[in-house]
Amino acid sequence: MKNNWAWVNFRQTSFEGRAQDSFEHPLMPPWVFAAGNQVFAAWQKFQRPPKPLPGERIAAVDAAHSSCALVNLEAFRAVDGFDLEFWQCQSDVDLSLRLRERGHRVGVDLSYTIKHHGAGGKTGQFARVHDLYRARLRLYERAYPRSRHYLRPTLLVRHALELIWFALIAPFKKDGRLRSRLELLKGVWKGYR
Template sequence: MEAFPNAEWICLDTNTGFAAANNRAVRHTADCRWVALLNPDTVPDPDWLAALHRAADSHPEYTFFASRLVQYDDPQKLDGTGDVLHVSGFAWRRDHGHPTLHRPRATGEVFAACAAAAMYDRQAFLDAGAFDEDYFAYHEDVDLAFRLRLRGHRCLYAADATVAHAGWGSTAKDSAFSTYHGHRNMVWTFFKNMPAPLLWKYLPSHLFYNALIVVWFMLKGRGGLICKAKWHALRGLPRALRQRRAIQRAVCISQEQIADGLCKTFLAPANRFRKNQ
C-alpha cells in the first residue's frame, strides 16, 4: 500500500471471487466515465492506460476495450488479442501462444475483452448488469461482453495497449478450480444470452462440444471433475433462464449482427482445446 499512497483501498473480509470484487470497485467509483480493470498478475506498459484512452477518444462508437496481452515469462509470445466466442458457447483468447512477430494484429473489433486488462464505459458496464457474481471466476468477462453486445455495445482491440500477463496468478493452469468454474460458467453464458432462434440453431453444436469435453476428461482420468461442473451447470439453469428473460428484453440489435460476431468454424473449439493441453 505504501507504493500507492494516493490509491483508495477496498479490503474485503473474504474471497468473494473476481466477479464480485470488481463489481464492488466499479460501483464504488462513481466520479468517472471509464473504469479500467487490471489483474495483479499483470505488468502494464507505462503507456497502457493512455493507449486505451486514446482508443476511446479515436473510436467513440466503442464502449469497451481489449488490451494486447503478451506472456509474462516469454514476451515473444502472445497471451491474447481479445476474446473469441464460438457458436457452441466455447470461448478463448485470440492468438494465444502465437509468436508476437507473426501476429501483428491491427486495432480492430473483437467479440470481448479479457478482463485481466480491459477498459469499460462504467455506465454501460452497470446497465448490462455487471459481472455475474454467481460465476465467481472465469468466463465472466465473455458473459458480460455478450450482454453488452446484445445492447448494441461494441468492443475494440487496442493494439498499442500492451500488458504482460503471467496467467494463472491465483490458480494453477488446468487446476480443478479453473476447470470446474470455466466449464460450468460457459453453459450458463450460452443459455442466458443466445437469442432464441440462434440458441436453437446452435444448440446441437453446444451439446456436441460439451459431450466431447466430458469424454476427453474421462479419458484423462478427470471424469468426476468435469461431470461435477456440468451437473452444477444444469442445476443452475433455472436461475440462468430467469436472468435470460431480462437479458433478452434488452436486445436492441438484429440476430444477423449477433451471429456476425461469433466464430462459426466447426472445429475451432476442438483445435483450440487440443493446443492448450
C-alpha cells in the same frame, strides 16, 4: 471513450514474453466448445485476426477479457456490470455480449502490449477447469438458446470418451485428468454445479 467503445483490452504477454489471449474473435461457437481442444485448434486456423477500421486504432471483437481493460463506466452500469453468477470465468465474455447487445462496441487495441501476470484459464487446477465449464455452459445456454438442445448431450459424450481415454493410458502414464473427467462427466447434467 469515443466512438461508443465501452470495453477495450490490449495485446497481452506474460512477464516471460509469451503471448496471452486478451480477446475472443470470433467467439467460439457452442459446438466447437463441446467438441474439445483439437476441434477448437482446427477451427481457429480458419479465423482471421481482428483489424481496426481505417482511421481507428481499436479493432472490434466479440469479447474482450477483463485483464487490463478500459471501461466506459456509464455503459458498464447501464448493463448492471458483472453478473455475479460468473464467479471467475467468463464474466468478461458475458459482459462483452451484453454491452454489444445494447449497441456498445467492444474491442482490442493491438498497438499496445501489456505485461500481465498469470493467465487464469491456463492454471490447470481442477476447480478452475470446473468453473470454466460451468460458466461457459451458462454463457452459451443464455446467449445461444438453441445450444440447449445439443450442448449438454455433446459434452456428456465428450467427457465419457475422455474418461475412457485417460483410463486406458493410466497404467502407462500418470495423469491427474482421469479423476477430473469423472467429475465433469458426473456434473454435466447439473450444469457443473
